[in-house]
Amino acid sequence: MTGTLYGVGLGxxxxxxxxxxxxxxxxxxxxxxxxxxxxxxxxxxxxxxGAIREDATEIIIPIPMAIERFPAQDIYxxxxxxxxxxxxxxxxxVTLCEGDPFFxxxxxxxxxxxxxxxxxxxxxxxxxxxxxxxxxxxxxxARNEVLTVIPGPLEEDELKARLSASGAAAIMKVGRYLPKLxxxxxxxxxxxxxxxxxxxxxxxxxxxxxxxxxxxxPYFSMILIAGSxxxxxx
Amino acid sequence: MTGTLYGVGLGxxxxxxxxxxxxxxxxxxxxxxxxxxxxxxxxxxxxxxGAIREDATEIIIPIPMAIERFPAQDIYxxxxxxxxxxxxxxxxxVTLCEGDPFFxxxxxxxxxxxxxxxxxxxxxxxxxxxxxxxxxxxxxxARNEVLTVIPGPLEEDELKARLSASGAAAIMKVGRYLPKLxxxxxxxxxxxxxxxxxxxxxxxxxxxxxxxxxxxxPYFSMILIAGSxxxxxx
Numbered sequence: 001m002t003g004t005l006y007g008v009g010l011g012x013x014x015x016x017x018x019x020x021x022x023x024x025x026x027x028x029x030x031x032x033x034x035x036x037x038x039x040x041x042x043x044x045x046x047x048x049x050g051a052i053r054e055d056a057t058e059i060i061i062p063i064p065m066a067i068e069r070f071p072a073q074d075i076y077x078x079x080x081x082x083x084x085x086x087x088x089x090x091x092x093x094v095t096l097c098e099g100d101p102f103f104x105x106x107x108x109x110x111x112x113x114x115x116x117x118x119x120x121x122x123x124x125x126x127x128x129x130x131x132x133x134x135x136x137x138x139x140x141x142a143r144n145e146v147l148t149v150i151p152g153p154l155e156e157d158e159l160k161a162r163l164s165a166s167g168a169a170a171i172m173k174v175g176r177y178l179p180k181l182x183x184x185x186x187x188x189x190x191x192x193x194x195x196x197x198x199x200x201x202x203x204x205x206x207x208x209x210x211x212x213x214x215x216x217x218p219y220f221s222m223i224l225i226a227g228s229x230x231x232x233x234x
Numbered sequence: 235m236t237g238t239l240y241g242v243g244l245g246x247x248x249x250x251x252x253x254x255x256x257x258x259x260x261x262x263x264x265x266x267x268x269x270x271x272x273x274x275x276x277x278x279x280x281x282x283x284g285a286i287r288e289d290a291t292e293i294i295i296p297i298p299m300a301i302e303r304f305p306a307q308d309i310y311x312x313x314x315x316x317x318x319x320x321x322x323x324x325x326x327x328v329t330l331c332e333g334d335p336f337f338x339x340x341x342x343x344x345x346x347x348x349x350x351x352x353x354x355x356x357x358x359x360x361x362x363x364x365x366x367x368x369x370x371x372x373x374x375x376a377r378n379e380v381l382t383v384i385p386g387p388l389e390e391d392e393l394k395a396r397l398s399a400s401g402a403a404a405i406m407k408v409g410r411y412l413p414k415l416x417x418x419x420x421x422x423x424x425x426x427x428x429x430x431x432x433x434x435x436x437x438x439x440x441x442x443x444x445x446x447x448x449x450x451x452p453y454f455s456m457i458l459i460a461g462s463x464x465x466x467x468x
Contacts, residue, residue: 011253012358019360020257021250100360102367102374115371122368124246124435126253126334126358133336134356137349140336144388146396149381162380165399201358 003087006094007101009125010047014201026051029094031086033059044096076109087118100125132197132222141168145227152177168227178217193226237321240328241335243359244281248435260285265320267293268330278330310343334359366431366456375402379461386411402461412451427460
C-alpha cells in the first residue's frame with residue numbers, strides 16, 4: 001500500500017482563499033513538501049501555515065534565487081528522492097502549491113517524475129489571475145471574448161504580436177520585465193485599458209492603472225488588459 | 235448604512251472546492267441570490283446548498299433556456315430591483331457564482347448596475363479551466379508558454395486562426411459546438427494533443443482524449459489542448 005502524492009493549490013495568498021479540500025488535506029497531512037527560495041521563507045508554506053500540524057514532517061524543495069523561474073531539473077530529482085520513501089511507506093505527501101498546481105506551477109516537475117509510480121491527485125486552487133481581476137474590480141473576460149495569458153519574459157516582438165491579436169489579456173510574471181512591458185503596451189495604445197496589480201489578496205496588495213504603477217515590480221505582480229466588450233466593465 | 239454586494243465564486247462543482255471565505259460568507263448570509271434556468275434547478279445553488287441557512291432569503295435570477303449564454307439585459311434589471319431593497323436596508327447580499335465571478339461569469343451584469351451605489355466585493359473561485367486540467371491530469375501551461383482561452387461559439391475561421399497561433403489552449407462552452415470544434419482541431423492536426431472533459435469534479439465527470447469523446451457534449455464541457463513544452467507532460 002503506497003501513499004498518495006497530492007498537489008494542492010493554495011490560492012493567491014490570502015489563507016481564506018484556500019479551498020475546503022486543501023485545508024482538510026493539509027490539516028491531516030503527516031508529510032508536506034513545498035518550495036522555498038534558498039535561505040528565505042516559503043510563500044506556499046506561509047499561506048498554509050495555520051493548517052499545518054506541529055508534528056508534520058516537512059520536505060523543503062530549495063529553489064536557488066538565480067534560477068527561480070526555470071529551476072534546474074536536478075532540484076526535482078533531489079526532492080523526489082526525499083519524497084519516495086514516504087510514499088513507499090504508505091504515507092501520503094501533500095505538496096503545497098501557490099495558486100493552482102497546473103497553471104504555470106512547478107508541481108508538474110514532481111508529477112512528471114512520480115505519477116507513473118504512485119497514485120496522484122491534483123487539487124485545483126484559485127489562480128492568481130482571477131484573484132487579480134477580483135482585486136482590480138474588473139471582469140477578466142466576458143461572453144465570447146478570447147483571453148490570452150502571456151508570460152512577461154517573452155521577447156518584445158512576440159509580446160507585441162500576442163497583445164495586438166488579443167481582446168482581453170493577462171500578463172503573468174511581470175516582475176523585472178515591467179519596463180519592457182510598459183513600452184510594448186504603450187506602443188500598442190493599450191495603456192488606458194491596462195491595470196497593474198501586485199501581491200493580490202495579501203495585506204500589502206496594490207492595484208492601480210498601469211500608467212500609475214511604480215518603477216519596480218515584485219515577482220508577484222500582473223498586468224490585466226481589459227477586453228472591448230462593453231458588458232465587461234461598468 | 236447600506237449592505238455589501240458579494241460576488242462569490244463557488245468553484246467548478248465539487249462543494250469541497252469552495253474556498254473557506256466563500257463557505258463562511260454563504261453560511262452567514264441573510265440574503266443570497268443566484269441564477270437558475272427557468273423551471274430548472276440552479277447549479278450554483280446546488281454547489282452551495284450545504285452551507286445555506288434555512289432562514290435565508292433567496293433571490294432567484296431566472297435565465298430563460300433559449301438565451302442562456304447571453305441573457306437579455308432586462309433579466310438583470312429585474313434582479314437588481316429585487317436586490318436593492320436589501321442593500322438599502324443594510325443587509326448584505328451574497329450572489330452565488332459558478333466557477334469564478336469574473337471569468338466568463340454573469341455576475342458582471344449585476345456588478346455593472348450596482349457597484350457605483352453600494353460597497354461590493356468579489357471573492358475569486360476555482361475556475362472550471364484549472365479544475366479540468368486537474369481532472370485531466372495534464373498541466374494547462376508551463377514555463378513561458380502562452381495560453382489562449384477560446385469560447386467554443388466563435389466562428390470557424392476565428393477558431394482556426396486562434397488555435398493555430400497558440401501553444402496551449404482551453405476551449406470553453408463546448409456544448410453543442412463539439413462537432414464544429416472537432417473538425418477545426420482535426421484540420422489543424424491537433425487532435426492527438428486534445429483532451430475532452432465534462433462536468434469536472436462532479437460525481438459524473440468524464441475525461442478522455444477528444445478522439446474518444448461522445449457525439450453530444452453537455453453545456454459544462456471543455457477541450458484542453460496541451461502545449462508543446464516537454465516539461466508540461468510526463
